[in-house]
Amino acid sequence: MQNSSISSIILDGREFLIKRDDLIDRYLAGNKYRKLYTLLQTPSQNFKKIISYGGTQSNAMLAIAAMCKQKSWEFIYYTKPLSDTQKEQKNGNFYEALSLGMQHQEIADELYKDFIASLRVNLDEKTFIIDQGGAVVEAEIGLRVLAREIQEQKEILNQHNITALATPSGTGTTALFLALSLPEYTVYTTPCVGDVEYLKTQMLALVDELPQNLKILAPKKKYHFAKPYKEFYELYEKTKDAGIEFDLLYAPQMWQTLLEQTKENVLYIHSGGVTGNSSMLSRYEKKFNVT
Structure with a gap:
């Protein structure tokens, strides 16, 4: 490139x-392209599933969704509960990420912190977790x-x-x-x-x-x-x-x-x-x- x-x-x-x-x-533009660069160079067969979490306005969420579609990886994204307005929006990052195949799961506010902390427990070798915002080494x-x-x-x-x-x-x-x-x-x-x-x-x-x-x-x-x-x-x-x-x-x-x-x-x-x-x-x- x-x-x-x-x-x-x-x-x-x-x-x-x-x-x-x-x-x-x-x-896949801006700093999200740079942060995901290593995964973009990774052979598709190395992973089957990508997991991430954060907000529904997230640029990282949309970039990960686009990468997973390109790589034929399953993408699961966790958030706190959404408002009805957010769920009904027909534009923006969340809507576009869903259209690219992202699977969205809501976690109750009181359970969210502990749930995110538990994501790496018994993680299999074909699953990769990207922390909120693409903050990975x-x-x-x-x-x-x-x-x-x-x-x-x-x-x-x-x-x-x-x-x-x-x-x-x-x-x-x-x-x-x-x-x-x-x-x-x-x-x-x-x-x-x-x-x-x-x-x-x-x-x-x-x-x-x-x-x-x-x-x-x-x-x-x-x-x-x-x-x-x-x-x-x-x-x-x-x-x-x-x-x-x-x-x-x-x-x-x-x-x-x-x-x-x-x-x-x-x-x-x-x-x-x-x-x-x-x-x-x-x-x-x-x-x-x-x-």
Whole structure:
């Protein structure tokens, strides 16, 4: 596969370069392609079933569903109980993942934590578990490939005096392994799920120590993941008007912290996830009467 391209946009008078991982594939794009890289290279006969869990807005869920369809693997996805509205939606990541063959199972709130903890008990060799958000150590290989691409495109980065990279974080897997692979760059991220301490805990489950070049930017305001905020919609519109569509779950908070807390020239790693925008935009329309 060819390296994903690099584009540029102007926001608030600043130029940002964008690593267009969103263009790799409709479903298997962005950081989810990188995290699933090792499994995508795995012969189909090695596994029969993939298990994962998390939220129904998850970009990882949809990417795993697409991979399993491609590999002819059974895919079982566990969530907490869904609302009737979520079950009836005819667009968005959950609907598309079901259409790709995902088997969905709901677990009661009070049982969920213990149930997830028990998934690896008596696991057979043909079943593989992908933790929420694709947070697995195998992701490091795919992110090394991304780091190698960035090094191969260094001439472009040098022409624009790029000294930092940026990518939003759920579990922090992408930001962590990028920082480890590219110590010559500052790597900015911000916690979109939970706070800074939660994000550090997730990262330290994969490594013993966080690299010095990894900088976690704390949002100035507390945001709840996947909840619509007017300022996030405005940032979504601003970046779209600048020429590139980003996801509505993670990207707005990353752009907000970058614009507020950094000054240097940045390469933003587009983490994909725009397939989920249709369902998120419906929520924004209902709450803020935007079109």
